[in-house]
Amino acid sequence: MVPSVISSEKFCQCNCPVCLTDRHEPECHVKGFSIVRCTNCKMVYVNPRLNDVVIREIYRKNYFIKKDYSFNDFGYGNYDLTAHLRDKTFNRWYAAFAPFLMTHRGKAMDVGCATGRFLNILKNKGWEANGIELDVDRYNALLAKKFRVKNIPIEDYDRNEQYELITLFDVIEHITHLDACFKKLNLMLSDKGSIVMVTPNIESFQKKLFGKKWFQFKPWEHISYFSPKTVHRLAERFGFKIIYLSECGQYADMSFVHHRLLRYGFNRTATLLKMFLSMPGIKDKAWYVGTGSMLIVMQKKSL
Numbered sequence: 001m002v003p004s005v006i007s008s009e010k011f012c013q014c015n016c017p018v019c020l021t022d023r024h025e026p027e028c029h030v031k032g033f034s035i036v037r038c039t040n041c042k043m044v045y046v047n048p049r050l051n052d053v054v055i056r057e058i059y060r061k062n063y064f065i066k067k068d069y070s071f072n073d074f075g076y077g078n079y080d081l082t083a084h085l086r087d088k089t090f091n092r093w094y095a096a097f098a099p100f101l102m103t104h105r106g107k108a109m110d111v112g113c114a115t116g117r118f119l120n121i122l123k124n125k126g127w128e129a130n131g132i133e134l135d136v137d138r139y140n141a142l143l144a145k146k147f148r149v150k151n152i153p154i155e156d157y158d159r160n161e162q163y164e165l166i167t168l169f170d171v172i173e174h175i176t177h178l179d180a181c182f183k184k185l186n187l188m189l190s191d192k193g194s195i196v197m198v199t200p201n202i203e204s205f206q207k208k209l210f211g212k213k214w215f216q217f218k219p220w221e222h223i224s225y226f227s228p229k230t231v232h233r234l235a236e237r238f239g240f241k242i243i244y245l246s247e248c249g250q251y252a253d254m255s256f257v258h259h260r261l262l263r264y265g266f267n268r269t270a271t272l273l274k275m276f277l278s279m280p281g282i283k284d285k286a287w288y289v290g291t292g293s294m295l296i297v298m299q300k301k302s303l
């Protein structure tokens, strides 16, 4: 659990992760963390943020399943409970980005592959599915299922192989060293390859509506908040061009909506909704809802 008071030596000051300058102005404070806006490129990021040692520990164990999960916790209470919704979401995202890929066969790498739901989808679509997962238990479970996975940060990825598809779903907002990450992505991407990312959009309608209560504000783990402009700028700097960018969301059922209502403090509405949950036919229904995220497809610029 994220402690309510964290000692100062667990924090570090950072420059803008997109343009690397150190000039910034306050944006807001969320749960004791300071969120700033770069005065040069307008990138929004957490500064100071938790240091690398603390952040590495967050992802290493119990990230996907934990007892006594609270809204201020990192990671998930039980990731597997919503696996069926994730499969629907991943299939929908795939259908959205597939027309922009230069090839539909070859090596694929899913960075932050969690329990391997998207690796399964990739395999079924004919890709050679590879993954990176930092959570040791999830990594071991994937190995036991014979998946090709590594348990190291993307920056340290050491296989001398290139990929036709690299996916980073809800990952880049967590990355502590975007420079090293994007340099590595450039080396790992084949000339016919595409990178597909999903990340929260700081300029989304949802962010404007909910302000500091926007559920994507989890400053202990979401340390970078991109907009279409800043993600373009980052892509440019590392030799990529963005060929597709659109809003995206995820499938949600009534339990998910109930959870979000509680998160936003709508307790009475949540109680009413809970009564509907017991009605036949409602419990298993799912809808695609906007989450204030964007789906981005990038390719190498020289092509």
Ligand SMILES: [Zn+2]
Binding pocket: 016, 017, 018, 019, 020, 021, 038, 039, 040, 041, 042, 043
């Ligand atoms: Zn900047």
